[in-house]
Amino acid sequence: MTNTSPMFSAFALCHLCAAVVVDEEQHQRFHEGIVKAFEDRDKAVQKGFKQHADAVRRVLRRAGLVKPEPKPQxxxxxxxxxxxxxxxxxxxxxxxxxxxxxxxxxxxxxxxxxxxxxxxxxxxxx
Incomplete structure (x- = not known):
């Protein structure tokens, strides 16, 4: 018997997550969605960290504990x-x-x- 027989299905195995895949394109979009979610989360964390660091720097500068950064000449x-x-x-x-x-x-x-x-x-x- 060959794989073209109706008795066998055309399943594939994903090498990234070891899932049995029926629709390869849909599974590829699933993995791309996961990657995009992590990239979006990374950008949000970086933005939040920068905003927090800027706020701390402003408070310390107002309190006179940190000198203002000199403007580049x-x-x-x-x-x-x-x-x-x-x-x-x-x-x-x-x-x-x-x-x-x-x-x-x-x-x-x-x-x-x-x-x-x-x-x-x-x-x-x-």
């Missing part, structure tokens, strides 16, 4: 330092003698200083 590139920007024209700074287009004096060969690529301003330290 925009990062500005450093000025008048190696690899930074010129404070006058916002041009790039290089060490004198690195760029062949920027002339250096022989007396300055032993004393390193910065030169702005944009306005050729010399920045000496020390």
């Amino acid at each position: 925009p990062r500005t590139p450093p000025t008048d330092v190696q690899g930074g920007m010129c404070s006058k024209c916002a041009g790039g700074l290089v060490t004198a003698g690195i760029d062949p287009q920027i002339p250096i004096r022989e007396s300055d060969a032993t004393v390193p200083y910065l030169v702005c690529v944009g306005c050729l301003r010399e920045i000496r330290r020390g």
